[in-house]
Amino acid sequence: MPLSEEAFSALVETGCPDCPTKKVTIEALVAQKLPLLGGEVYGAPSWVYKGEDLVRGTYLIACASCKKELFSAQACPRCQAEGGVERALAEENAFPLPAACASCGSERLTATAFVPATVVYEGKRASKARTHVAPEDPGFHAFRAACMDCPTIDERRQPCPLCSAR
Template sequence: MSRLSERAFAEMVEAGCPACGGQKLNLRSYVDGLVPLMEGEPVGPVKWVYKGEMFVDGLYEITCGACQHLVFTDDRCPRCHAEGGLARGLTTTNAYAVPERCSRCEHIEVRYIAFVPMRVKYEGKRADRAQTSVELHDPGFHGYRVDCKDCGKIAERADACPICESPAPIRARFS
């Protein structure tokens, strides 16, 4: 669980900026994204595959869109909550192998699921679409699972935290 409960998050965004009273907030979170691959190369943009509670769980920064006041910050890893893990995650590259094909059926198309930092502009009850500037081989993109269209889930990382590399086991996560 994030340092913010879902209720605390809802209250915070409803209240807006405590410095200027602005209602436009910039939210940053680490969430699950799926990248379709063919022979190990991306063939489409990140598709967001997270649920609302996962957004709050991965939340690491809220700033005011008007005055840039820092409303909330958490420097722990958004996945395992290791102290200082956020900085490691945002500045390191992916340690989970990007497959060229399914290890079971040899199909060349797989879905690669990763934790990806994203940002959302929020105003009142309305949020813009999630955006990221991070791609497959960029720092901050951290894979943890591979799915095959034919076989289903074929591999998932369990040896360490995908974001900050803290040793396993890591805390349970919403399903």
């Protein structure tokens, strides 16, 4: 069952019942935007998720000290397919990053991808999200490419861009 915003808040604010610390590690699948030039990443990625997207994408909350799991999910956060998280973390990108816009030929594009991210939360303060995947790594799942010079957008909706479930 997906985590509700209320349950998420209660878990991260309470922390581990076995440790004196409230510090928890959150693992989630969230959206990241990458600038492309000729199909290659040419600038710093940026996070494009909101708080509710972090909650929806959360598949693990664990104590940062003792590593006790406080919440765990296996269903895909996007389509709810069973085993979706495992597939999303293990599979490679199925949406190739384009080298140029199909309409105007511009090489300046922006890709949006789901990636695994880690956030450390302590009390009322969250760290900056971090990911360890790049476009060539398992767990990176591009699903949208937008041209920066014209209104062309290419987007993958089916099968699920995250876990490939139909």
